[in-house]
Amino acid sequence: MTNWKHKHIIDLAKFSREDYLAVFELANRFKVLPITGTRKIPALQGRLITTLFFEASTRTRSSFELAAKRLSADVQSFSANSSSLQKGETPLDTALTYISMGADVLIIRHSSTNLSEEIAHYLDEKNINTSILNAGDGVHSHPSQGLLDIFTLANFFQPNNPVPDILSGKNITIVGDILHSRVARSNLWALTACGANVILCGPKSLLPEEFSNFIKEPPPGQKIDPIKNRGKVIIMRSLKDALKGSDAVMTLRLQKERMQGNLITDFYRYNRDYGITHENLKVCEKKIPILHPGPVNRGIEISSDLLEDNSRSLIDKQVRNGIPIRMALLYLLTTSKKHSN
Numbered sequence: 001m002t003n004w005k006h007k008h009i010i011d012l013a014k015f016s017r018e019d020y021l022a023v024f025e026l027a028n029r030f031k032v033l034p035i036t037g038t039r040k041i042p043a044l045q046g047r048l049i050t051t052l053f054f055e056a057s058t059r060t061r062s063s064f065e066l067a068a069k070r071l072s073a074d075v076q077s078f079s080a081n082s083s084s085l086q087k088g089e090t091p092l093d094t095a096l097t098y099i100s101m102g103a104d105v106l107i108i109r110h111s112s113t114n115l116s117e118e119i120a121h122y123l124d125e126k127n128i129n130t131s132i133l134n135a136g137d138g139v140h141s142h143p144s145q146g147l148l149d150i151f152t153l154a155n156f157f158q159p160n161n162p163v164p165d166i167l168s169g170k171n172i173t174i175v176g177d178i179l180h181s182r183v184a185r186s187n188l189w190a191l192t193a194c195g196a197n198v199i200l201c202g203p204k205s206l207l208p209e210e211f212s213n214f215i216k217e218p219p220p221g222q223k224i225d226p227i228k229n230r231g232k233v234i235i236m237r238s239l240k241d242a243l244k245g246s247d248a249v250m251t252l253r254l255q256k257e258r259m260q261g262n263l264i265t266d267f268y269r270y271n272r273d274y275g276i277t278h279e280n281l282k283v284c285e286k287k288i289p290i291l292h293p294g295p296v297n298r299g300i301e302i303s304s305d306l307l308e309d310n311s312r313s314l315i316d317k318q319v320r321n322g323i324p325i326r327m328a329l330l331y332l333l334t335t336s337k338k339h340s341n
């Protein structure tokens with residue numbers, strides 16, 4: 001059994017090579033369960049997994065809940081609109097209420113950057129055993145999405161042995177609203193940890209130049225970078241140039257709800273310059289796959305026909321792979337004893 005050290009999963013900056021390997025190894029095992037006719041295993045019987053989503057979600061929340069059920073855990077889910085938040089309760093008090101009911105893992109999504117981390121610190125100070133799994137905190141981090149994305153890519157490049165190392169030396173382009181994307185940030189840590197080079201592509205308003213220094217060594221809150229040789233981060237403004245030598249492209253939704261002011265007023269122009277279509281993929285040196293974390297704005301960041309082209313789009317596989325990846329994370333958090341944070 002793996003030597004898993006994390007009590008909470010807040011971001012991927014702290015992940016070591018061994019952590020990625022542990023997640024992949026379990027996810028690969030969980031992924032084949034339905035094929036062998038086993039839909040559900042009793043691994044987390046009697047455990048309580050609680051989803052605490054203060055922000056909207058379709059995929060992440062259902063995927064975590066299904067993952068917990070496949071491991072036979074009890075699942076509780078909180079709904080912001082019909083909760084005591086309406087009566088002025090704070091997110092911390094809401095979290096503590098579920099902890100009092102015995103939650104082993106709280107899966108939290110909130111619009112505020114670092115809320116998950118603050119709750120995790122509070123629990124550590126009070127010696128409370130519950131783990132926090134960040135399911136998206138503002139623009140900061142969405143670790144399970146980053147993990148399912150690299151898992152999907154590894155499965156694409158080497159289906160018979162999808163290991164993190166297979167991404168080493170690959171050029172993965174992320175296009176669009178990087179500034180407001182926690183998915184892009186988690187992918188930056190995850191992809192570079194596997195040795196992939198990340199090409200960030202977008203207009204200056206959505207991709208400030210500072211992103212070329214995003215990968216700091218050591219990562220925030222760490223004394224040393226747990227990863228020895230990270231891949232590079234490169235900024236390109238021209239989609240054509242970015243796509244040319246790419247091995248895969250991930251496009252992102254324009255996060256209008258997080259934009260202050262009119263960062264993007266002209267969607268026609270954005271689509272012309274950064275929208276992914278069959279036509280502009282012709283510049284690629286090979287037939288590359290397309291990823292998107294969803295939800296998609298059809299016809300803005302990606303054309304409808306490309307979205308539905310299963311010979312190109314890995315979007316359906318991203319959704320499917322989310323389940324074994326999240327099973328792996330819940331399993332690791334609830335069954336490992338040695339915690340360093």
Ligand code: ASP
Pocket residue numbers: 136142182183252253255293294295
């Ligand atoms: N579902 C992803 C997230 O929660 C991406 C998005 O919303 O565009 O960050």
